[in-house]
Amino acid sequence: MTDMPNTGNSALYVRREMLAQQPPPPSTVGVVGWLRENLFRGPVNSTITVLILLMILWLAPGIASWAFIDATWNAKSLSECRQLGEGACWAVIVERFGQFIYGFYPAEERWRPNLAFLLMLLAFAFALFDEVPGVSKEVWARIRPGGLVFSAVFPFIAYWLIWGGSIWGPIGLVATPVVGYFAAVGVDKLNSQYGPFLPDTLPVPSIVGLVAALVWLLGGMQLVAGALTAISPEFFPLWLPAVESKSLGGFLLATIIGVAGIVLSLPIGILLALGRRSGLFFIQTVCIVFIECMRGVPLITLLFVASTTLSFLFPPDSNLDELLRVVIMVTIFASAYMAEVIRGGLASLPPGQYEAADAMGLNYWQATRLIIMPQALKVSIPNIVNTFIGLFKDTTLVAVIGLLDVIGLITATRADSAWNGINWELYIFAALFFFIACFAMSRYSMYLERKLATDRR
Amino acid sequence: MNEVAQDMTADRAKMAVSDEEVIQIRSMNKWYGDFHVLRDINLTVNRGERIVVCGPSGSGKSTLIRCINRLEEHQAGDIIVDGTELNSDLKNIDKIRAEVGMVFQHFNLFPHLTILENCTLAPIWVRKTPKKDAEETAMHFLTKVKIPEQANKYPGQLSGGQQQRVAIARALCMRPRIMLFDEPTSALDPEMIKEVLDTMISLAEEGMTMICVTHEMGFARQVANRVIFMDQGQIVEQNEPEPFFNDPQSDRTKLFLSQILGH
Numbered sequence: 179m180t181d182m183p184n185t186g187n188s189a190l191y192v193r194r195e196m197l198a199q200q201p202p203p204p205s206t207v208g209v210v211g212w213l214r215e216n217l218f219r220g221p222v223n224s225t226i227t228v229l230i231l232l233m234i235l236w237l238a239p240g241i242a243s244w245a246f247i248d249a250t251w252n253a254k255s256l257s258e259c260r261q262l263g264e265g266a267c268w269a270v271i272v273e274r275f276g277q278f279i280y281g282f283y284p285a286e287e288r289w290r291p292n293l294a295f296l297l298m299l300l301a302f303a304f305a306l307f308d309e310v311p312g313v314s315k316e317v318w319a320r321i322r323p324g325g326l327v328f329s330a331v332f333p334f335i336a337y338w339l340i341w342g343g344s345i346w347g348p349i350g351l352v353a354t355p356v357v358g359y360f361a362a363v364g365v366d367k368l369n370s371q372y373g374p375f376l377p378d379t380l381p382v383p384s385i386v387g388l389v390a391a392l393v394w395l396l397g398g399m400q401l402v403a404g405a406l407t408a409i410s411p412e413f414f415p416l417w418l419p420a421v422e423s424k425s426l427g428g429f430l431l432a433t434i435i436g437v438a439g440i441v442l443s444l445p446i447g448i449l450l451a452l453g454r455r456s457g458l459f460f461i462q463t464v465c466i467v468f469i470e471c472m473r474g475v476p477l478i479t480l481l482f483v484a485s486t487t488l489s490f491l492f493p494p495d496s497n498l499d500e501l502l503r504v505v506i507m508v509t510i511f512a513s514a515y516m517a518e519v520i521r522g523g524l525a526s527l528p529p530g531q532y533e534a535a536d537a538m539g540l541n542y543w544q545a546t547r548l549i550i551m552p553q554a555l556k557v558s559i560p561n562i563v564n565t566f567i568g569l570f571k572d573t574t575l576v577a578v579i580g581l582l583d584v585i586g587l588i589t590a591t592r593a594d595s596a597w598n599g600i601n602w603e604l605y606i607f608a609a610l611f612f613f614i615a616c617f618a619m620s621r622y623s624m625y626l627e628r629k630l631a632t633d634r635r
Numbered sequence: 636m637n638e639v640a641q642d643m644t645a646d647r648a649k650m651a652v653s654d655e656e657v658i659q660i661r662s663m664n665k666w667y668g669d670f671h672v673l674r675d676i677n678l679t680v681n682r683g684e685r686i687v688v689c690g691p692s693g694s695g696k697s698t699l700i701r702c703i704n705r706l707e708e709h710q711a712g713d714i715i716v717d718g719t720e721l722n723s724d725l726k727n728i729d730k731i732r733a734e735v736g737m738v739f740q741h742f743n744l745f746p747h748l749t750i751l752e753n754c755t756l757a758p759i760w761v762r763k764t765p766k767k768d769a770e771e772t773a774m775h776f777l778t779k780v781k782i783p784e785q786a787n788k789y790p791g792q793l794s795g796g797q798q799q800r801v802a803i804a805r806a807l808c809m810r811p812r813i814m815l816f817d818e819p820t821s822a823l824d825p826e827m828i829k830e831v832l833d834t835m836i837s838l839a840e841e842g843m844t845m846i847c848v849t850h851e852m853g854f855a856r857q858v859a860n861r862v863i864f865m866d867q868g869q870i871v872e873q874n875e876p877e878p879f880f881n882d883p884q885s886d887r888t889k890l891f892l893s894q895i896l897g898h
Contacts, residue, residue, distance in 0.1 A: 528743075530739060530741050530742075533706050533739065533743060534737075534745070536705075536706060536732065537732060538757035539761040539809070540756075540757060541729060544760050544761075548760065552747050553745075632746060632747055632791060
């Protein structure tokens, strides 16, 4: 108040000079500022900090000596372990490592899931990241369009690598949209070249394309693939020894179910959410019934349905692979949750966004794709990743229907006379795997939220 | 910014009205459920007209202009825009929406896109304009609303007045033949109202057909060639601005004007 001119009892005050910006006090910035702000803010906060530091100091040596210093890494049985050291018996992990990772996948073929895993990382990198450390931005931007095609084709490559057999089957699947596209374009060309003979009111080329794709998928593909397989049964790059679903297990199984479920449940969930908000009575009703039924049933029930009764819904001679049935069920279950998560995101958008898109003449799909979905997905990221993480951890439930995922293998190991009585090490190992996968998802979601935060930049 | 716009005195000589009728609304009625929100609306707009619609809140003025580009659906009567009748035919609706630009009270910019992307989106996807041309057009209109330097920022980084000017530029990028303004200055700080009104004045001077729902009576006096007063979903009075303000005929209009101009 000192610079306040004394003007008696007049209300007049005039500032003659505007103040420039001043730096903040030094004790509120930098390391000191951080410590004060976060660790030693007042007596309660300081006491908690000190107590927790003491607790860490008290616990850490015990944990370190159990997990590392006194641990045993090589032994043939639990009793041998116990003679060698007081600490953890990681020997069980070392001995059964291959099984925990691959299940009963033939040892000499394990390069295939390994390669599939590396390719998966690459496919994810293309699909998920704008820039990659070690690659210049321009180079990445140039190779990314091709990379995205690779990401789209990757599931078929992975399928072929892991299950083996003839490559013509997966190629046939990839070719389905291509067949449909060329059929549609062909009809359209004929129509425009030889005078328009198709009615205006129906999208005939699209229908023809769809039918062609279906015919290809349901029959043509098998015929062509069968013929090509007969011609080239054992050309190495075109044929890999088949591995049955029964042999898959461990983390490989969890990854297959988890990744397939995650990748499929997002688009299905988006469609369900749009359907539920569409205002078209029948589509809306179907979506609501589907979502409520799938959410209202425990996943374990769905898995039992998958393993026991689902085959009744298919023609008697179609022998649907059990793993495929499980993936379908996990996907359906997760997409019901995903639909509700995305519906929440859609509901959070101000109606003005829809109105602005409409007023500019964008049609429904353009508005959805360009305006609505990017924003709805952005606000839903934490919940979407939450659902992904839940789904990934739920893959352990397949142990209940007899698939040998890592929990099933651990149960088998504990029943083995050599390792009878070992618990901690096995479950810590399983927990570590799931933690790494889920933590990575969590970090990615934070990266994405930061990248997309356009409103506070 | 030219001197004339600075002083908010519009050059009426530049604003020619042609004989061509661009909007015809005949016996139009609309209900929200049981509530009869628009009652027997008849309105014809010629090319080049600047119409200001005013009235108390809830009088249906926003609903009226939102019917013109089918953001709201009318249940009875005809609306014909630029020769195309508005009915449930999606093709007609999209065609009219591409010809009619709209500016909203709350701007409704797309927060996940940059200013430039906001302006090029509809030309690229609706008009199928090549990206480069669309960007040139966008920069042209952003320059016109005097914020070309903000092109690569996001809407959240701009002030309200700047955002509304972007919204105007975004609508202009579609080269519309008619512009609808739905209370464009109601959500702005007093300091920013003028910059938006200036932009609208210069648009009027270029001969744009405009329908503005607004409470800016100064703008109405200077720019409008017709003022429409609505109450209870009906057009109560319409006239040229001078007689409308100086010699209102209906008691309801007199009361309304005395309330908004009284202090």
